[in-house]
Amino acid sequence: MPVFEKTHGSEVLLRGVDRRVTVGDRVDVTDEYADYLSNRADFELLDVHDAEFREIEEDDGDADDEGGFDAAEFIDRTPVDDVVDDIEAGEADEHLDAVAEAGDRVSVEDAVGQRRAELEE
Known part of the structure; x- marks a missing residue:
């Protein structure tokens, strides 16, 4: 599976993986969703052989209630x-x-x- 890293910009919700990501977060995506991320300026396709994986926190759904979106x-x-x-x-x-x-x-x-x-x- 392709691996992408958020390289700049604000936090975003990636519906294709159902996660919120910020700069530095990496996500595994399907080939179809990889096409979408490839066209975005704030994500970079990583060479999976060089990628160091790290876990990102799951979205608990309460971010909006806590002022997560302005x-x-x-x-x-x-x-x-x-x-x-x-x-x-x-x-x-x-x-x-x-x-x-x-x-x-x-x-x-x-x-x-x-x-x-x-x-x-």
Whole structure:
């Protein structure tokens, strides 16, 4: 199985492996999900022969209740293209209402609308 490492950016939920990962975390993924991560700028495919494995904590599902997601902080990042890319990649799917309420950038609002439409399909 391909192994990817989160190289930069904020914490993300990877639905394909059902885990939240931060910079430095490594995940084993299927070949199909590897194609998705290969297209992201914040992950790097590792040579499994050189990879040193370390466990990452399982998501207990309570991160949002503990303030794990700050919509204003999420959308105030620059450049705005990174925010739009993250929305389109599904990294804020569980928080689209909060992102839409906190956002005043047309491109962010458009990305939220587009992502909602994709999820409804």
